[in-house]
Amino acid sequence: MRAVVFDRFGPPEVLRIAELPDPEPGPGQVRIRVRAAGVQPFDVSLRRGGMTWAQVRFPQTIGQEYSGVVDRLGAGAGEAGLAVGDAVLGSTMLDGYAELVCVPVPNVVRKPDRLDFPTAAALVAASQTASGALNELAVRDGDVLLVHAAAGSVGTIATQLARLRNAAVIGTASPANHDYLRQLGAIPVAYGDGLVEAVRALGKPPTVALDAAGGEAIAQSIALGIAPDRVGTIVDDKAAAEHGARVVRAGRSPERLTEVVALAARGQVTMPVRAYPFTDVVAAHTAVESRHGRGKVVLIIGT
Numbered sequence: 001m002r003a004v005v006f007d008r009f010g011p012p013e014v015l016r017i018a019e020l021p022d023p024e025p026g027p028g029q030v031r032i033r034v035r036a037a038g039v040q041p042f043d044v045s046l047r048r049g050g051m052t053w054a055q056v057r058f059p060q061t062i063g064q065e066y067s068g069v070v071d072r073l074g075a076g077a078g079e080a081g082l083a084v085g086d087a088v089l090g091s092t093m094l095d096g097y098a099e100l101v102c103v104p105v106p107n108v109v110r111k112p113d114r115l116d117f118p119t120a121a122a123l124v125a126a127s128q129t130a131s132g133a134l135n136e137l138a139v140r141d142g143d144v145l146l147v148h149a150a151a152g153s154v155g156t157i158a159t160q161l162a163r164l165r166n167a168a169v170i171g172t173a174s175p176a177n178h179d180y181l182r183q184l185g186a187i188p189v190a191y192g193d194g195l196v197e198a199v200r201a202l203g204k205p206p207t208v209a210l211d212a213a214g215g216e217a218i219a220q221s222i223a224l225g226i227a228p229d230r231v232g233t234i235v236d237d238k239a240a241a242e243h244g245a246r247v248v249r250a251g252r253s254p255e256r257l258t259e260v261v262a263l264a265a266r267g268q269v270t271m272p273v274r275a276y277p278f279t280d281v282v283a284a285h286t287a288v289e290s291r292h293g294r295g296k297v298v299l300i301i302g303t
């Protein structure tokens, strides 16, 4: 099979496509023929050598999220109700940009027919992160949620899930993404120096904040009068500790992913996809590394 690997830490150009042995599913695993793989800021950081805890062995494969079709069952996997040919999506560990991945059955979520493969792959990490964060912050009807980096992949899902909970949402983005945020149901504001004043000028004091941007986001949220225990970050653990705010990186949950996938299949949640062919992985990483854009960057791997 073909898979993306890198042989040293460095810029996007260290990524290359290699021919590797086909993986075989172990007990309780299924093998997936991958159709699309999401590209995360995590992957960029791994490639640059910033994920010091990750066990990297060169040539290292990469990628945390996939959609595709079950093509082989490991021992016992059929008892869980999965069959060859089922369309699925889910999380994997450092090997998603590949034609084949083997994953434990409990991590696999069924893909509804109405959801295309690129969108399914795009939902995996952002959905689990956004829904977990909203749960930890107990975002509810009557809240005014300030989402920092609302146009990004996590912000896109968090904004829509909060609106479905009847919370109002103020979202930060560059002006080019303000119409996009309005379409998601948020009130847009530009990030940067004037953010606190711009939010105050809306006359709608935020009650809770989700930081998917880092930098000044936590300090700005607290300056707006939000209680520190209702300011959550998925980016900046150090600033959270300094300000008494919370880290709300809830971890993976196929159950929460299943819920968002069902909403997406009904058209209640959308995720714009910026698709790149598998062979353009360098351009895909360059796009994510820019930290600008909307929705999600996805690699198209198979058809």
Ligand SMILES: NC(=O)c1ccc[n+]([C@@H]2O[C@H](COP(=O)([O-])OP(=O)(O)OC[C@H]3O[C@@H](n4cnc5c(N)ncnc54)[C@H](OP(=O)(O)O)[C@@H]3O)[C@@H](O)[C@H]2O)c1
Pocket (backbone or CB within 6 Å): 040, 041, 042, 125, 126, 127, 129, 148, 149, 150, 151, 152, 153, 154, 155, 172, 173, 174, 175, 177, 191, 192, 212, 213, 214, 215, 234, 235, 249, 288, 291, 292, 293, 294, 295, 296
């Ligand atoms: N994806 C996950 O599941 C996950 C999980 C845990 C942690 N995280 C972390 O959460 C962060 C966001 O992840 P993501 O996947 O949503 O990233 P992403 O899709 O790459 O989001 C990028 C967004 O950030 C916005 N942005 C850039 N600079 C900003 C600033 N100074 N203030 C406010 N917004 C700014 C950009 O808006 P404009 O284009 O409008 O400039 C862009 O839409 C990353 O640091 C990531 O490591 C992500």
